Amino acid sequence: MGQAKTARVGDELPTFERITGFENWNRFAAVNYEFVPIHMDDEAGRAAGYPTAFGMGALQWSYLHNMIRDWLGDDGRIVNVACQFRSPNIKGQTVTAHGVVKDVRDTDGHTQIDLEIWTEDQDGKKMAPGSATVVLR
Amino acid sequence: MTHISDEMRAAIGIEMDREVSFPISESDIRRWAIAVYYPAEPPRLYWDAEYAKNTQYGGIVAPEEFNPFAWMAAEKQEPTVAIAGNDPGRTEKSLGLAPPEVKFQLNGGIEVEYGVPMRPGDVITAVTRLGDYWEREGRHGLMLFTIREMTWTNQDNELVRRTRRTLIRY
Numbered sequence: 242m243g244q245a246k247t248a249r250v251g252d253e254l255p256t257f258e259r260i261t262g263f264e265n266w267n268r269f270a271a272v273n274y275e276f277v278p279i280h281m282d283d284e285a286g287r288a289a290g291y292p293t294a295f296g297m298g299a300l301q302w303s304y305l306h307n308m309i310r311d312w313l314g315d316d317g318r319i320v321n322v323a324c325q326f327r328s329p330n331i332k333g334q335t336v337t338a339h340g341v342v343k344d345v346r347d348t349d350g351h352t353q354i355d356l357e358i359w360t361e362d363q364d365g366k367k368m369a370p371g372s373a374t375v376v377l378r
Numbered sequence: 379m380t381h382i383s384d385e386m387r388a389a390i391g392i393e394m395d396r397e398v399s400f401p402i403s404e405s406d407i408r409r410w411a412i413a414v415y416y417p418a419e420p421p422r423l424y425w426d427a428e429y430a431k432n433t434q435y436g437g438i439v440a441p442e443e444f445n446p447f448a449w450m451a452a453e454k455q456e457p458t459v460a461i462a463g464n465d466p467g468r469t470e471k472s473l474g475l476a477p478p479e480v481k482f483q484l485n486g487g488i489e490v491e492y493g494v495p496m497r498p499g500d501v502i503t504a505v506t507r508l509g510d511y512w513e514r515e516g517r518h519g520l521m522l523f524t525i526r527e528m529t530w531t532n533q534d535n536e537l538v539r540r541t542r543r544t545l546i547r548y
Contacts, residue, residue: 325487
């Protein structure tokens with residue numbers, strides 16, 4: 242499962258990719274109680290200055306976590322995650338979560354790995370850039 | 379010129395909000411996982427107790443970013459004054475302070491540190507504090523940065539999550 246145990250600086254994590262729209266957003270609205278017109282209604286999205294409704298920042302946040310977890314498997318835990326929300330996720334975009342290993346170090350007998358993480362759209366434009374640290378068990 | 383008044387500075391560290399969740403159920407966790415992994419089947423750790431028993435967690439846990447406060451909280455402080463969610467002066471008004479003269483607000487990002495995982499049956503207490511204010515000149519003039527710090531603990535008083543959210547206003 243996980244590939245974190247052999248991680249080296251510069252390694253790219255397997256990506257997590259989704260075509261986004263109401264199928265994803267409505268399911269997420271339903272678990273996060275995020276029933277906000279800009280996420281559910283194209284007219285509300287247009288009124289806010291975008292071509293369509295747009296997705297939740299918290300769902301980008303989940304996609305970043307999914308990408309890290311799929312790579313980590315049962316080999317460790319997430320210690321911290323941070324990101325900024327730079328660009329809205331409009332309907333029909335393909336959102337891909339990426340990660341790159343920035344540092345691997347031994348801390349109190351445990352391996353800690355720092356990651357640069359981000360989501361981007363189908364044109365490679367960064368949407369939610371950030372960082373994370375995991376610890377191996 | 380400054381956005382940060384003396385009474386705002388004096389409020390740094392003050393408790394803004396406190397909520398207690400209902401007990402987390404397996405179906406809350408399962409549905410969250412289905413939504414965030416859709417259309418793929420979510421990892422078995424989030425819904426298969428037999429599988430989860432043999433992982434490092436020894437049982438089902440919630441995805442780290444799971445929100446146990448989504449559909450009502452068991453206990454919640456009621457705001458004393460009604461303030462629109464998109465009011466850029468909301469932070470200060472909710473504390474009874476005069477708000478800064480700002481017109482626009484942006485989500486400046488989120489930083490989270492994770493403690494113990496959330497498990498079925500857990501009851502989470504969330505305490506939000508006004509973390510900090512600072513300001514600097516930016517593209518849109520003098521920009522005010524506000525940090526809200528949220529600390530989540532479980533029924534055994536173990537740290538579950540510490541979140542810092544940055545609000546940028548100008």
